Amino acid sequence: MGExxxxxxxxxxxxxxxxxxxxxxxxxxxxxxxxxxxKNGLINASKYxxxxxxxxxxxxxxxxxxxxxxSFSNLSDLKRxxxxxxxxxxxxxxxxxxxxxxxxxxFLFDKKAIITNYPGSANNWAEGYFSHGSKYKEKILExxxxxxxxxxxxxxxxxxxxxxxxxxxxxxxxxxxxxxDFFPNIDRFVACVYSTGxxxxxxxxxxxxxxxxxxxxxxxxxxxxxxxxxxxxxTRKNIACESKFSSISxxxxxxxxxxxxxxxxxxxxxxxxxxxxxxxxxxxxxxxPFPKMHFLSSSFxxxxxxxxxxxxxxxxxxxxxxxxxxxxxxxxTFNPLVLKFQNEMLNFELxxxxxxxxxQAVISGMLLGRGDYTxxxxxxxxxxxxxxxxxxxxxxxxxxxxxxxxxxxxxxxSMLSLFNSSSVINLFDCMSSKFQTxxxxxxxTHHYTSIEGFDFDFFYECxxxxxxxxxxxxxxxIPDTSTIPRLxxxxxxxxxxxxxx
Amino acid sequence: xxxxxxxxxxxxxxxxxxxxxxxxxxxKNDNASLYFNNSLKKWFNVQRxxxxxxxxxxxxxxxxxxxxxxxxxxxxxxxxxxxxxSSENNWAYGYNCQSDLVLDSILNMVRKENEKRHITSxxxxxxxxxxxxxxxxxxxxxxxxxxxxxxxxxxxxxxxxLNGDLNTQNYNTILSLAKLHSxxxxxxxxxxxxxxxxxxxxxxxxxxxxxxxxxxAFQLASIFQPLTSENDTFSINQLTTHNLFKYLQxxxxxxxxxxxKFESSQTWRNKLYPLIKQYEEFKGFKDTLQLxxxxxxxxxxxxxxxxxxxxxLEWFQSARNFVNWIPKDYQFSQSxxxxxxxxxxxxxxxxxxxxxxxxxxxxxxxxxxKLFTKKAYLHHYEKHDxxxxxxxxxxxxxxxxLAGYSNL
Numbered sequence: 001m002g003e004x005x006x007x008x009x010x011x012x013x014x015x016x017x018x019x020x021x022x023x024x025x026x027x028x029x030x031x032x033x034x035x036x037x038x039k040n041g042l043i044n045a046s047k048y049x050x051x052x053x054x055x056x057x058x059x060x061x062x063x064x065x066x067x068x069x070x071s072f073s074n075l076s077d078l079k080r081x082x083x084x085x086x087x088x089x090x091x092x093x094x095x096x097x098x099x100x101x102x103x104x105x106x107f108l109f110d111k112k113a114i115i116t117n118y119p120g121s122a123n124n125w126a127e128g129y130f131s132h133g134s135k136y137k138e139k140i141l142e143x144x145x146x147x148x149x150x151x152x153x154x155x156x157x158x159x160x161x162x163x164x165x166x167x168x169x170x171x172x173x174x175x176x177x178x179x180x181d182f183f184p185n186i187d188r189f190v191a192c193v194y195s196t197g198x199x200x201x202x203x204x205x206x207x208x209x210x211x212x213x214x215x216x217x218x219x220x221x222x223x224x225x226x227x228x229x230x231x232x233x234x235t236r237k238n239i240a241c242e243s244k245f246s247s248i249s250x251x252x253x254x255x256x257x258x259x260x261x262x263x264x265x266x267x268x269x270x271x272x273x274x275x276x277x278x279x280x281x282x283x284x285x286x287x288x289p290f291p292k293m294h295f296l297s298s299s300f301x302x303x304x305x306x307x308x309x310x311x312x313x314x315x316x317x318x319x320x321x322x323x324x325x326x327x328x329x330x331x332x333t334f335n336p337l338v339l340k341f342q343n344e345m346l347n348f349e350l351x352x353x354x355x356x357x358x359x360q361a362v363i364s365g366m367l368l369g370r371g372d373y374t375x376x377x378x379x380x381x382x383x384x385x386x387x388x389x390x391x392x393x394x395x396x397x398x399x400x401x402x403x404x405x406x407x408x409x410x411x412x413x414s415m416l417s418l419f420n421s422s423s424v425i426n427l428f429d430c431m432s433s434k435f436q437t438x439x440x441x442x443x444x445t446h447h448y449t450s451i452e453g454f455d456f457d458f459f460y461e462c463x464x465x466x467x468x469x470x471x472x473x474x475x476x477x478i479p480d481t482s483t484i485p486r487l488x489x490x491x492x493x494x495x496x497x498x499x500x501x
Numbered sequence: 502x503x504x505x506x507x508x509x510x511x512x513x514x515x516x517x518x519x520x521x522x523x524x525x526x527x528x529k530n531d532n533a534s535l536y537f538n539n540s541l542k543k544w545f546n547v548q549r550x551x552x553x554x555x556x557x558x559x560x561x562x563x564x565x566x567x568x569x570x571x572x573x574x575x576x577x578x579x580x581x582x583x584x585x586x587s588s589e590n591n592w593a594y595g596y597n598c599q600s601d602l603v604l605d606s607i608l609n610m611v612r613k614e615n616e617k618r619h620i621t622s623x624x625x626x627x628x629x630x631x632x633x634x635x636x637x638x639x640x641x642x643x644x645x646x647x648x649x650x651x652x653x654x655x656x657x658x659x660x661x662x663l664n665g666d667l668n669t670q671n672y673n674t675i676l677s678l679a680k681l682h683s684x685x686x687x688x689x690x691x692x693x694x695x696x697x698x699x700x701x702x703x704x705x706x707x708x709x710x711x712x713x714x715x716x717x718a719f720q721l722a723s724i725f726q727p728l729t730s731e732n733d734t735f736s737i738n739q740l741t742t743h744n745l746f747k748y749l750q751x752x753x754x755x756x757x758x759x760x761x762k763f764e765s766s767q768t769w770r771n772k773l774y775p776l777i778k779q780y781e782e783f784k785g786f787k788d789t790l791q792l793x794x795x796x797x798x799x800x801x802x803x804x805x806x807x808x809x810x811x812x813x814l815e816w817f818q819s820a821r822n823f824v825n826w827i828p829k830d831y832q833f834s835q836s837x838x839x840x841x842x843x844x845x846x847x848x849x850x851x852x853x854x855x856x857x858x859x860x861x862x863x864x865x866x867x868x869x870x871k872l873f874t875k876k877a878y879l880h881h882y883e884k885h886d887x888x889x890x891x892x893x894x895x896x897x898x899x900x901x902x903l904a905g906y907s908n909l
Contacts, residue, residue: 002563153563275710276666277631279563281589285632286668289877308862314707355535364668374707379697382665394871398668400590403710484874486866487897491745 001055002155002270002280005147007088007175010121010128010168012193013160014089014096019256020160020263021085021105024059027264027409028052031074032373046404048272055271056099060108061150079107086151088113088143090175092132092167093120112143121166122447123126125207128170136171141178148183155270155280156187156220158263163211164195164204173214180218187220187281196430197228203444204435206459212431214464216469220284221294223262224427225331230255236328237303258303261408262331265300265416268370268404275375278368278402286400287364287420292469293476295424299329299335300416312372312412321367321381324415325389335425336362337388360423362391363475364398368416371407378403389419394480422473428466435463503620504543505611505724506557507641508637509627510588510634512659514559515710519718521555525575527726527843530864539727545575546617556620560641562599579610581798588632592673593885594835595636596680607641608648622653624725627677630661630670635677645682655737656681656688657721663694663864669878671869676887679895682902687741689749689852691717695891703755712834719843720751723850724802728838729909735836740798740854742831745905748858752776753850756866769809772849777816785859794822795909796855800834805847808837824909826898855909862903 008017029052053071056062064082072078085108093199100109115136121128121478150264157179161168172192179188192215195204215222234254269278301324327335338360365385369378378401384401390498408414438444439459448454508517524544545553553575560581568909581603588595614620623645627638645654658681662672681688696716698748728735733785741747754772785792803809811818817833824832842848872878873892882892 209534275515279589282632282667285878285881286590288881289668289872289875291880374709375713376701376706376708379662386664394875394877397663397665397671397868398667399667400667410718480875486868487871487893487900489900490897491901491904 001058001153001272002153002267003058003086003153004155004267004270005086005088005144005151005157006059006444007090007144007157007159009090009161009172009175010165011091011093011096012162012165013168013172014091014100015252016160016191016193016256016259017087018096019253020260021087021108023257023260023264025075028056028072030072030078031194046083051272051406057152058267058271060084061086061147063150074328075104084108084110084150086147088115088147090115090136090140090167090171091120092117092128094118094170100415101407110143113147115139115143121170121217121467123164123166123201123203123207124447124451125166125173125203125210126448126451126454128166128168128172128450129210130170130451132167133173133174135301137174138176140175141182144175144179145182148186154186156189157183158267159188159190159294160192160259161190162193162195163208164201165207169207169211169444173211173218176214176218187284188218189221189223189266189280191223191225192428193225193227193230193259195227195228196427197231203447205431205438206444206448208431209435209462209466210458212428213465216292216465219294220289221296222232223266223296223298224424225259226333227255229331229333230258233258233303233329240330241465258331261303262298262300262416264408265368265370265414266418268406268408268416269295269368269402269405272404274402274404274408276378276401278400278404282400283366283418286366286398287418289363289395289398289420290472291365293420293472295420295427297330297332297334297419297423298417299326299331299420300324300414301329301454302381302411302414314377317373317377317413320413321369321377321384321415324417325385332423333426334360334419334421336365336385336417336419338390342472360390360421362389362393362419362421363476364400365389365391366400366402366418368402368404368405369413371411371413373403373413373415376405392476396431422477425470425473428470432463432466432470439463463471502539502543502622502729503618504556504622504624505614505620506544506555506624507560507607507638508557509560509625509638509641510631511561512628512631513626514636516657516659516714516717517557517559519692519711519714520626520721521557521575523715523718523843524721525553526724527722527834535729536727538836539729543725543727550793552576554851555559556614556618558607560603560637562595562603562637577637578612581606581610582609589881590667590669590673591881591885592632592636592639592669592676593882593887594678595632595634595638595750596640597636597656597885597887599633600637600640603637604641604644608644611645611648616805617667620652622655623649623888625654625656626659627656628659628661629674629677630659630667631673635673639677639680639684642681646684646821653736653738654684657691657717658688659691659693659717660861660865662697663692663861666693669881671865672878672892674865675895676868676892679898682898683745685747687737687747687749689721689737689751690858690861691720691751693857695860699755716755719755720753720850723753723804723842723848724751724852726804726838726842727838728802728836731838734807735800735802737791737836737852739831739834740800740852743797745902746797746854748902748906749852749854750857751850751852754777756847767805767846769803769807769813769847769849772847773809773813773816776851778850780822780855780857783857785856785907787859787863787903790907792859792907794855795858796823796853797827797909798832799823799851799853799855800836802838802850802852803834803848804838804840804842805845806839807837809835809849856906859903862899862906866896866899866903
């Protein structure tokens, strides 16, 4: 089955990684101790044990396992067989990464794959990119190459980092560029957190713009997570939870778990079998109609383990689909089902909503149903999407569908949706306006220019690159009515008399 | 008559699996009748230890489908699969890159199979929408034609849904159909939309791919299972004598499982009537032209007790729906096998070369052309050496075929 290498950079990346690996173990039904069994895992374990076993190599290197007929049920099994996680943990501070070298899971992480330094990157993109990049290039590449050599069927790199900080955005961009150079044929998926709405770092706009420039140029697909969207989802989820259960998890953990579950959903197509094949490589072909326009808005449902019944019926499945495509579950500010008010336009307020949102255009979409979803369901949903989503006149048939047999842990079904839409302009605008205000005053720029290798022109350069891609998305929105006529048939209709061979 | 089948890609492999199990179910309880022997010879190799082995080459670029194949009484020996990752739903990637990885081992296997037994026909099962199936498939089929120009090569092509499975399906379909049209003589086309409709009316409410695959396998098996009576030498190439019209479509009396008990009495007329109705009700559109069913050639294959009488098949004698420029004798052929098929008392399959395909071709070209003029998705194809010119020539070819069919 398809294999992935997770590269987690910086504090945020490693925190996400910190909740990613326990979730992966849970999905593969590995219990913490010998006696404990995951209650939720059991649903999947009995039904899908073959698929789960077959795809174990997706995230773990099992080349050290001696016997062919392996099966793992708890952590000590993994330890005994020297199973290693396909992960590279990079941070310029020890704090967060140390959770990997101290926790129960520490044996999963190779010593070579943990790269740390002291002190950090001081929230400075230039320091992460230039100083740390050149210093750690050899070490990082060595561990990535050795990890890649252990793969038979590498489907992609998954990079996790935040855009606001120094190490994540700076060193992350550097690694992304190196990967493009060393592994040009392997896809690079970036799950990056944009700290829009809650910038806790004064230089965040600079870092975000500089890192975005690299995303535009070197990434295959980008799944941006806006902090404000994640926060909204977690607050809503907490409200939902509090009514039923007392929520004790911290908001940051909730936000991380959303990112983690999305990643597990996206990679599920490559890891498990399905009736309608969906490989992660296919995302790029299906979702990116023009080069560099690869910022995908993603969402899934159900979010969280508590908020959904496991009863599967036609109506619950459809509700779940609508939820997965609703505005509330999007990782970016975007509303795919915007045209749904069309029949109810009598209401003036709704009319306003319609007008506010209609300025967006959807270029392509994708639905991945996991678990109980059937072909009939998917046909229906695609019809609904084509009716309600503001597709362009040439992109209205551009919906990819996929079916994966194995649902996430504890659920009978789940739905993942991806959209490539012009709403990403909001993100660019939000970012570049703050960038512009800072740059006008030339505030904090001396921290950047003092780093060897950084030129002041880089600020203008990244501004231009982002403006260009924004322009491309803007152009897409303008309906182009000019049509080129189809080719004329080039045959002679007077074939009516011919001999039978 | 011996077949060597090739299954390409995810879709092809699923159908291949169902096809062989349909055939196996059909003949397993038969012992040593002529039908049984012919069928066994046609589809299986019998090994020394008495085990059956499907004469079939499974080709896929990722091992997900093939890995989960359960071993049955018969086995699949010839498996060409790589862990190369899927073809990214990109015809160009499959055709130009991934096919290199598998081509040599496939041709080797074909040679070995040819040494074992005289093989008359190669049957290729593939879907046209995806990447592995259509891309790798087209390349291998071209090579087969080069290596074995005298063999009879026929394709079973599964066409995607009109309103979308994949974003690049229309490009892939146009490129692969154009390639197959030049390389081979006849293709049996299955429209997913029609299959889905068949399933939704005949089966249950929630349909899965397995149901569609079963319908395809049933229809394919019902024309290719042996005909034992000596006068009937049916060959699919009878229907594709003109080098522009190579597309065949199947209609068969697929039994309803949901309303099985309420089915009317088993007469040929009852079986035939709903199928003919589909022809009569067909409405095609090409620009301003309104089309009605025009059939170039047709064949009816009946399996079951009592050969249908001439009167029961009289619709095929009427000139209304047939083109007038082909002599009547060639236009219609009838074959009958008195053994039951798959345990059904009566099975009737109509194979036609007709203009019902126009609607599909027209909208596929339309949708692909829309994307092509906007240059959307083209960079994925250019990356793997499929140029704009190649696209244009494929479009031209498909427009020609469409024009031919719509002017029948």
